[in-house]
Amino acid sequence: MVIVKIGGVVATDPSLLAALLSDFAALARKDLVLVHGGGKEVTAVSETFGYQAEFRDGIRLTSPAEMDVVDMVLGGKINISLVRRARAAGLDAVGLGGQDGGLFVGQARVFDGRGESRTGQVTSANPRLLELLTSAGYFPIVHSTSMSPSGVGLNINADEAAQELAMASRAEALVYISDIAGVLQEGRVLPRLDQSSMEAQIASGVIGGGMVPKVRSARQAVAAGVGKVVIGGFKASGDLQRLLSGASGTTII
Ligand SMILES: Nc1ncnc2c1ncn2[C@@H]1O[C@H](COP(=O)(O)OP(=O)(O)OP(=O)(O)O)[C@@H](O)[C@H]1O
């Protein structure tokens, strides 16, 4: 399986998305899965409801009230529109979230000084539904809401959701597509990043914000035997193939 997680503008920009979807179609493989976040869109809609976004270590804090917005934006607006665009691009797309078929489920993360939390962390992942769908020729598009075992909704960082699915399916490749060309150091993309320099650069602040959960998810996936993990950007058609071949982006080792 090849799991590609998209975030930032590529998840919502129509022309970038069209180029990415045509790259998926050109791969002509029956084992492709798309996972998406939508942080900026969730933040924008949350603000119209009067909620202020807060993050810890690049992870969004989600209150029970904000969870409704996350469901509406991630599982509603963004997922539905991605499925429509993928179908228009000739892919047999199906939209799903973590709760569907128990793809990934979790428990609430607790943050100091905060009330009840709907920010989740994955406790188990089961790729069976993805295998069933892809083997029948469908293209699953997965958003990162899920639930606790008792049925409480959880907002899971999409990088973590993609990582857990990649590990559970022993994926051939996991690709994180974001707004930047890779993991940057002094403005340059690092072609390779290993665990010790990763933690050193998080500690020194070179790696910050949403890049922190991304590199940590990537590293855990490598350690768990995922074939290849790449973090990079998408600017034009052909970039997906370039990321998969290691010609661009940062490969996590
Ligand atoms: N050293 C670094 N190299 C690259 N990006 C970095 C670095 N340090 C911090 N960042 C920030 O991390 C961001 C990527 O994480 P972010 O969570 O914003 O995007 P995403 O995960 O693609 O989107 P979403 O969270 O919506 O799914 C970059 O856009 C950049 O602002």
Ligand SMILES: [Mg+2]
């Ligand atoms: Mg992110």
